[in-house]
Amino acid sequence: MNPLFSRPRRWLLAAPLLMLAACQPGGKSAGTARPDLLQANLDTTVRPGDDFFTYANGGWLKKHPIPASESSWGIGKEVQNEVYARLRSLNEEAANANAAAGTNQQKIGDFYATGLDSATVEQQGLAPLKPELNRLAAIQSVADVQAAIARLIPLGVNALIGPYVGQDAKNSDKMALQLWQAGLGLPNRDYYFNKDTRTANIRREYGRHVARMFRLMGQDSVAAQASSARVVALETALAKRVFGNLGKPV
Structure with a gap:
């Protein structure tokens, strides 16, 4: 991962200062008496050769902390x-x-x-959703799955296929219909396969969460656990086919 993108997203605001600081290390334009904004944004306690980002932007970042209620800011x-x-x-x-x-x-x-x-x-309770749930329970074929997806997407449901309109990859003058794989409950494919303790715990808790949702829908504990296992297995199979950074299925 590019280390720049691993930093808090305040860099979206501060990054331009980095380039300006690099071009004007002294900070003042000749013949002017304006405040030295670039100099004020530097963190001179850091050696530029060790961490140029913090050197160039550290002063600004200290004056603009991320709010305590937020994980990122910009x-x-x-x-x-x-x-x-x-x-x-x-x-x-x-x-x-x-x-x-x-x-x-x-x-x-x-x-x-x-x-x-x-x-x-x-x-x-679930009464308003019963017609939709009954339609899903009645699925018997691939054609039924396709029909269900076509019905659910206009309702805003994250149903296996995620369509959106965006700039065409080969002709930036045009907007085109784009399709991406949807249907994952966890943030991305790594949550289904990474073996570190944190991710494994999230995966377990996710399965328990899905089971609780089925219990709230009226299933007993045994049925809810079985339904949860099927959901997680399906999502894992979907995640396995998500394209990686090189454009090849993992």
């Missing part, structure tokens, strides 16, 4: 938080608007209010 996170705040405001306005039936505002407001009505959600 401008993207700030934009995301602003978007979330705006979405919440739009939803709350729609929920309180008493909009005319059939309008987009009425639909948005009802959708938001439904999500907040935890009492009704608990009372209904």
Whole structure:
């Protein structure tokens, strides 16, 4: 792994300073009296030959720590938080608007209010999902699997195939439909195969989590454990075919 990408994601903000510091080690432009921003961002306690990234950006990083509630930070996170705040405001306005039936505002407001009505959600249990679960239970053939995937993807379910629209790899002027393998519950293929203690424990706990989900769906402990084992086995088989860095199946 490139060591630059193993650092906290603050480097997304600080990396340009590294290049500027390299070009202007003295930090000041001739004939100006402006504050020496580059010099202020250096960490001169570190030798540049030992760790140039920290030397060039360490001062800035110390002044801009990652918030205690976050595992990483950057401008993207700030934009995301602003978007979330705006979405919440739009939803709350729609929920309180008493909009005319059939309008987009009425639909948005009802959708938001439904999500907040935890009492009704608990009372209904799995009943609203029963038709979808029954369709899955009735699968008998490959064609049935394909039909199920085609139905689930528009509903936002991570169902074996993940489609999205992105820039074409061979013609950057065009946007093209892209397909990627979906259906893994763990973050990536390494979680299914790495043998270190931490990953092995995550794998065990994941199996227990899946079993708990089946128990919440009404299965007894024995059936839930068996269902969990089948799910993990399927995901492991899928993960085995995920393409590696060289473009070849592992």
